[in-house]
Amino acid sequence: MSGAVLELDAVRRVFGTGRGATTALDGVSLSVAAGELVAVMGPSGSGKSTLLTLAGGLDEPTSGRVRVGGADLAALDAEALAGLRCRTVGYVFQDFNLLPTLTAAENVAVPLELDGVGARAGRRQAHEALAGVGLAGLADRFPDALSGGEQQRTAIARACVGPRRLLLADEPTGALDSLAGEQVLAVLRDKADAGLAVVLVTHEARYAAWADRVVFLRDGRAQDQAGPPAGPETLLAGSDVTP
Amino acid sequence: MSAAASGLAGRWVRWRVALRLAARDARRHRGRTGLVVTLIAIPVALLAGGATLWATQDVSPAEETVQRFGAADFEVRARDGDVALDWVPGELPDGAQATPLDRGELLLAGELGLVGAESIGVDLGASVHQGRLDLVAGSAPEGEDEVALTPALAHDLDVDLGDVIADPDGEPVGEVVGLAEWPSALPRRTVFAAPDALPETTRAGWVVTAGEADHEAVAAALDPTAGGEAPRGDQPGADTPEAGAPDTGEAAAGDGGAAWRVTARADVVPVTGGGGLAAAFTVVAALALAEAALVAAAAFAVGVRRQLRDLGLLAAVGGRPGDLRRVVLAGGLAAGSVGALLGAAGGIAVVALLEPWLESWLGQRLPDGLTVPVGLVALAAVGGVVAALAAAAAPARTAARLTITEALAARLPPGAPPRRTATAGCALAVLGALLGGGAAWLARPAGGTLDQDPALVVIAVGAVLVVQAAVAVGLYNTLLAPAWQVMVRAICERFPLRTAGLE
Numbered sequence: 200m201s202g203a204v205l206e207l208d209a210v211r212r213v214f215g216t217g218r219g220a221t222t223a224l225d226g227v228s229l230s231v232a233a234g235e236l237v238a239v240m241g242p243s244g245s246g247k248s249t250l251l252t253l254a255g256g257l258d259e260p261t262s263g264r265v266r267v268g269g270a271d272l273a274a275l276d277a278e279a280l281a282g283l284r285c286r287t288v289g290y291v292f293q294d295f296n297l298l299p300t301l302t303a304a305e306n307v308a309v310p311l312e313l314d315g316v317g318a319r320a321g322r323r324q325a326h327e328a329l330a331g332v333g334l335a336g337l338a339d340r341f342p343d344a345l346s347g348g349e350q351q352r353t354a355i356a357r358a359c360v361g362p363r364r365l366l367l368a369d370e371p372t373g374a375l376d377s378l379a380g381e382q383v384l385a386v387l388r389d390k391a392d393a394g395l396a397v398v399l400v401t402h403e404a405r406y407a408a409w410a411d412r413v414v415f416l417r418d419g420r421a422q423d424q425a426g427p428p429a430g431p432e433t434l435l436a437g438s439d440v441t442p
Numbered sequence: 443m444s445a446a447a448s449g450l451a452g453r454w455v456r457w458r459v460a461l462r463l464a465a466r467d468a469r470r471h472r473g474r475t476g477l478v479v480t481l482i483a484i485p486v487a488l489l490a491g492g493a494t495l496w497a498t499q500d501v502s503p504a505e506e507t508v509q510r511f512g513a514a515d516f517e518v519r520a521r522d523g524d525v526a527l528d529w530v531p532g533e534l535p536d537g538a539q540a541t542p543l544d545r546g547e548l549l550l551a552g553e554l555g556l557v558g559a560e561s562i563g564v565d566l567g568a569s570v571h572q573g574r575l576d577l578v579a580g581s582a583p584e585g586e587d588e589v590a591l592t593p594a595l596a597h598d599l600d601v602d603l604g605d606v607i608a609d610p611d612g613e614p615v616g617e618v619v620g621l622a623e624w625p626s627a628l629p630r631r632t633v634f635a636a637p638d639a640l641p642e643t644t645r646a647g648w649v650v651t652a653g654e655a656d657h658e659a660v661a662a663a664l665d666p667t668a669g670g671e672a673p674r675g676d677q678p679g680a681d682t683p684e685a686g687a688p689d690t691g692e693a694a695a696g697d698g699g700a701a702w703r704v705t706a707r708a709d710v711v712p713v714t715g716g717g718g719l720a721a722a723f724t725v726v727a728a729l730a731l732a733e734a735a736l737v738a739a740a741a742f743a744v745g746v747r748r749q750l751r752d753l754g755l756l757a758a759v760g761g762r763p764g765d766l767r768r769v770v771l772a773g774g775l776a777a778g779s780v781g782a783l784l785g786a787a788g789g790i791a792v793v794a795l796l797e798p799w800l801e802s803w804l805g806q807r808l809p810d811g812l813t814v815p816v817g818l819v820a821l822a823a824v825g826g827v828v829a830a831l832a833a834a835a836a837p838a839r840t841a842a843r844l845t846i847t848e849a850l851a852a853r854l855p856p857g858a859p860p861r862r863t864a865t866a867g868c869a870l871a872v873l874g875a876l877l878g879g880g881a882a883w884l885a886r887p888a889g890g891t892l893d894q895d896p897a898l899v900v901i902a903v904g905a906v907l908v909v910q911a912a913v914a915v916g917l918y919n920t921l922l923a924p925a926w927q928v929m930v931r932a933i934c935e936r937f938p939l940r941t942a943g944l945e
Contacts, residue, residue, distance in 0.1 A: 257758060257846040278762055285760030292850070298752055300466030310760045312459045315452030357759060 203266075204364050204396035205231040205254055210263035212249050212419075223249040225419035226263070231398055233364065236391035238407035239400045241416035247400040250416065251367045254398060255290050256280045268364055285314040289358025291368040296354040297342040303329060303349075304338035307357040314361070328356040332386050348379025355386050359395065366390055366397045372406055384409045456765055457772070463756075464772035467749065474745060478738045478774075478833070479781040482826045485730035486785025487792070489822035492723050494793040497813040499800060501626075505809050507707060509626035512574030514541070514649035515657065517705045518664055527702060530648045533663045537654035541570050542637045545646035550633070551610050552599040559595050559631040563643045566590060566622050566634055570651055573625065575634075579603060580620030586639045589616035592623050595631035607633070615640075625807035647702070657708075664704045727822075731829045738777075738833035746770055746837040747854065753841055754849025763842040770838035771831060778830020782823035789822075790814055 212224040224246045231237045239247050252258040253265050256272045265272045268287055275283065284290070289310075297306045307325035312318070329338050332352040342350055351371050358366050368387060372380035384399075388409050391397040399410060407413050415422045468475040501509065511517060518540075520527050531540040544563025549556055566575060566582035580603045583590050589607065591599070596618065601607055607615045616635060624630050633640070652660045746753070753766050761769075793800075797812050840854065848854070 252847055255758070257850075281757070281760050281762040281765075284758065290758050292755075292758075296755070298463065298755060300463060300470055300752075305462070309459065309756070312455050313756075313760045313762075313765055315455050317451075317455060318458070 203230040203232050204268055205229070205398065206264075206266040207250070207254065208264040208266070210250075210253060210260045210265060212246070212253060212258070213261045222419050224253070224260070227416070227419070227421045229414060229421060231365070231396045233396050234391055234394050235412065236388060236397040236399060236410045238410035238413045239398060239416060240402060240404070240407050240413055242402065245416040246419040247402075247416055248369050251290075251369050251398065251400055254365075255288050255367045256283055257290070282314070285310045286362055287364050289355075289360075289363045289366045291351065291354045291358050291366070291371045293370040293373040297350055297357075299342050302339050302341055303334065303345065303353045303356075306342070306353060307360050310357060311361055316361075324360055325356070328360040329353065331359070331389075332356045333382075346379065347375050348382055351375060351379070351383045352386055355383065355390070359390055363395060366395050368397065368399045370400055370402070372401065372403065380406060457768060460765065460768035460772040461776065463752075463769050464776045467745070467752075468773060468776055471745070471748070474741050475777055478741050478777040478830065479784065481734040481738045481741075482731075482778050482781030482830050483785035483788060485727050485734055485829075486782050486822050486826035487789035488730060488785075489724075489727040489789070489825065490786040490819045491789030491792050492727065493815050493818035493822065494790050494813070495796075495800075497815040497818070498793060498797065498808060498811070499804055499806075500813075501806065501808065502810065506626070508573035509624075509807070510574065511707045512571045512649065513651060514570050514574075515652045515707050516650040516660065516664055517647065517707075518650060518702055519543075519647035519705075520645070520702050527645055527648060530650070530664070534650065535655040535659045535663060538650060538652050538660045538663075539570070540648040540650045541565060541568050542645060543647045543649060544637055544640070544643035546640060546643035548615065548633055548640075548642060549610055550595075550599060550615065551608050551612065554598075554600075556610055557595070557598050557631065559633050561633045561635065561640050561643050563635055563637040563640055565637060566620065570649055575622055576625055577620055577622045580618070582622075583616065583619050583635050583639070585636070587614070587616050588619045588635070588639075590620035590622045590634040591618055592628075592630055592632045592634075593621050594623075594629050595633065596621060598631060623807075625809070627805060628801065628807065629805045661704070661706060666702055666704060728825075731825055735829040735833040738774075738830060739836055742770060742774060742834045742837040743840070745773060746841050749841075750844070750849050750852045750854070753844060754846050754851075757844065757846045757849060766844060767838040767842035770841045771834050774830040774832075774834025774838070775827065778827040778833075781830060782826030785826055786819050786823045790819065 207227055207229040209226045209228055210224055211222070211226055214221045214223055227246070227250060229237070229250070239250060241247050249258070253260050254267070256265070256267070256275070259273070267283060270283070272280065272283075297303075298309065301309070304322060304325045307328050308316075308318075308321040311321040311324055316324070326335070326338055329335055332355055334349060334352055334356065337345060337349060337353075342353075345353065355366070355368070355371070358368075366387070371383050371387070375383060380403075384406050387397050387399060391411070399406070401407055518527060518530055534540060542563070544561075546561045546563075548559050548561045550559055551557075564571065564575065566577050577590070578593065580590065591601070591607070596602065599607060601618055603618055603621070606617050609615055615633065616639075620634075622632075622634050624632070635643075650660060650664065749769075753761075753769065756769065757763075757766060794812050797808075801808055844854075
């Protein structure tokens with residue numbers, strides 16, 4: 200897709216060698232444009248998280264190409280990849296999301312400071328990012344003083360702070376109750392509407408219903424579901440979708 | 443990379459992040475931090491305390507000369523008790539002044555039995571003795587029935603000012619009117635009386651001040667090698683130094699068989715020494731620091747293992763390998779700095795606490811009191827920080843080599859020990875052996891005096907390097923690393939998928 204923020208082209212990822220080799224992704228191609236929220240669904244072990252780690256430059260594909268903002272990740276060295284994670288790609292994990300010894304604001308400011316942004320500017324941007332996810336008053340709290348939903352929103356603020364273009368969320372609602380999960384999805388939707396390309400890995404159809412498009416993975420292969428949020432219902436019969 | 447990220451400012455910002463994370467982690471894991479801080483603090487305290495103790499007890503050359511001569515410029519001592527030195531005042535040029543020193547021995551009756559003491563006939567009030575003989579209580583004895591005692595003798599006799607001391611027959615020697623001490627020899631047991639007041643004393647010598655007289659003329663008048671004059675040089679003399687005379691190693695006049703000797707204040711070379719002891723102490727403390735670094739390295743390795751997810755998260759949000767390395771090194775810097783500061787302060791504090799007892803233990807007044815050798819203490823503290831950084835270096839390298847997915851899954855990579863480590867270790871071992879051997883060769887012809895000191899220092903350096911290399915290379919590369927690799931490979935082959943991804 201022209202102007203795509205994220206492009207995966209026939210990406211394959213095999214773990215292990217010989218008889219113990221396991222193919223996590225098998226020729227997956229995917230394109231995500233700015234302002235688009237794409238949900239990636241699939242059963243456990245289907246390669247969802249692997250897809251996200253490859254998209255974020257946390258891992259390298261066995262074959263195929265991954266481009267972020269037009270840059271081929273295979274051509275970037277460790278320093279450039281780190282810079283990409285500082286400035287372009289934000290990552291939200293299911294858990295272990297925040298550094299426990301830093302306050303919410305300090306957590307959000309980490310990518311900025313790692314990129315050399317000064318303390319004052321970093322703190323200001325961190326507070327703005329936290330305000331953007333509805334946590335303006337909790338900036339000085341440590342993670343253990345935040346609820347699960349607040350922690351995830353803090354992680355989203357960190358993933359969006361600075362000049363980000365791509366937000367990758369790996370089951371961000373997995374450890375949350377329904378209400379907190381909805382709040383997190385609402386924030387992700389807002390970020391996509393604000394122009395970020397968002398990839399959301401989830402196995403719950405009701406969260407996938409927030410997406411513009413759903414990609415279903417099975418055994419490492421992708422089925423692109425372009426279309427309205429009704430898609431997940433056809434994929435996962437019985438799921439409760441509440442967009 | 444953004445413009446802000448480049449240059450020193452960006453580097454400092456990243457160090458600040460690392461230091462903040464390390465400091466918070468240190469507070470969170472107080473036990474481990476306390477262990478590292480203690481490991482660093484103890485040898486630093488040893489070094490800082492030892493250096494402070496050394497500097498405190500080390501009397502300066504100027505002060506040592508004062509303790510030997512007081513305000514006098516010359517000391518004239520008979521080599522034998524039978525030698526009369528009554529001619530000295532008459533031979534001196536105008537302006538010079540001689541103060542007699544009479545000396546003998548006494549046996550006194552004390553509460554617990556007889557006590558032997560030397561008796562000195564001297565005018566304690568004379569300014570020429572200040573610094574050499576100090577009146578610390580009461581007044582100087584003037585009459586024939588007045589004496590002053592050194593505090594050590596007064597203690598042994600269990601007498602105080604106003605008491606009368608007596609000989610074994612019960613005959614009174616004199617009333618104690620003052621207490622006086624030898625600053626350079628506090629334990630000396632001495633009875634002081636006015637010159638000629640004690641019948642048992644003989645004229646043992648003089649202390650001479652040149653005053654307005656020409657220094658050279660005074661020296662010439664006292665020169666025992668001049669000869670030719672009736673009262674001088676023709677006295678029977680024994681070539682043995684006077685008992686009790688401080689062995690200062692001074693260049694006494696080249697008087698051959700003369701009956702007296704003259705020591706000029708300007709000619710006295712203060713005694714220096716103890717370099718060997720200092721070198722040995724340095725070796726022990728340095729080895730302690732090295733061993734502390736090795737043990738602390740294990741603590742840092744455990745720290746990295748427990749920090750894996752945090753390090754992985756840091757990498758996932760943009761941390762470079764250098765940033766991960768910095769986080770671990772910052773832990774070493776923080777713990778090392780705290781340990782070094784505590785150690786240095788603790789070492790100095792212990793010496794400060796002991797200071798009131800130091801003079802009695804050393805038997806010498808310490809006119810400068812507690813002396814902190816700032817440079818040496820700072821060196822010890824820097825050594826502590828360097829040791830902590832060295833301890834954190836290997837775990838920091840491990841952190842820098844982490845892959846993000848492995849770190850997030852809290853797994854260490856099954857890396858082989860880098861060849862450079864082994865090479866560097868072997869080079870250190872060879873260097874240490876060469877230094878040790880060379881030092882031994884250097885020390886061989888030395889006669890057991892100061893000549894040995896430089897060699898001892900070299901031996902110390904060599905020994906430290908050899909031990910470091912032997913322990914680090916031997917233990918790590920031959921035992922730990924292969925065992926670790928076997929274990930990790932076994933686990934990895936069993937769980938291939940889990941090893942590489944987050945699935």
